[in-house]
Amino acid sequence: MRCEDVRALLPEMAGGRLHPAGRAEAHLAGCAACALEYARFRSVIEGLGSLADHIEEPSADLPERIIAGLPSGRLRVVASRVAANDQARVALLSLGGAAIGAVAVGLLWWRRTRRALGEATASVQATVGTAVRSETAV
Numbered sequence: 001m002r003c004e005d006v007r008a009l010l011p012e013m014a015g016g017r018l019h020p021a022g023r024a025e026a027h028l029a030g031c032a033a034c035a036l037e038y039a040r041f042r043s044v045i046e047g048l049g050s051l052a053d054h055i056e057e058p059s060a061d062l063p064e065r066i067i068a069g070l071p072s073g074r075l076r077v078v079a080s081r082v083a084a085n086d087q088a089r090v091a092l093l094s095l096g097g098a099a100i101g102a103v104a105v106g107l108l109w110w111r112r113t114r115r116a117l118g119e120a121t122a123s124v125q126a127t128v129g130t131a132v133r134s135e136t137a138v
């Protein structure tokens, strides 16, 4: 197997989702560069796994405390309805995750673009907005 073929398999191998990895494992035994890359993937995955030990369950009254902190008006009414409806709450949380992901992708794109151009312009920001929209549409 070629290095680039093995590299494509490393995330799955490191995550334990590719069994048996056969020829790829044989390649790792003879290629120091790919073995180092594999070790890096393993290290990241083990680090992420240990984070699970530090996750704490939010208290049962967290939604009410958040709602109490919102300005009164339509936003608080909508938030109260969502908090009272399990399905709506799950849908809102997944939308929030998608929005956070889109913002993160947009910021990374924007930083790379800004670095390449030297200075941000209005046209760069418009490009970032298009990139975020196309990322979220996929």
Ligand SMILES: [Zn+2]
Pocket: 002, 003, 004, 006, 027, 031, 032, 033, 034, 035
């Ligand atoms: Zn290799």
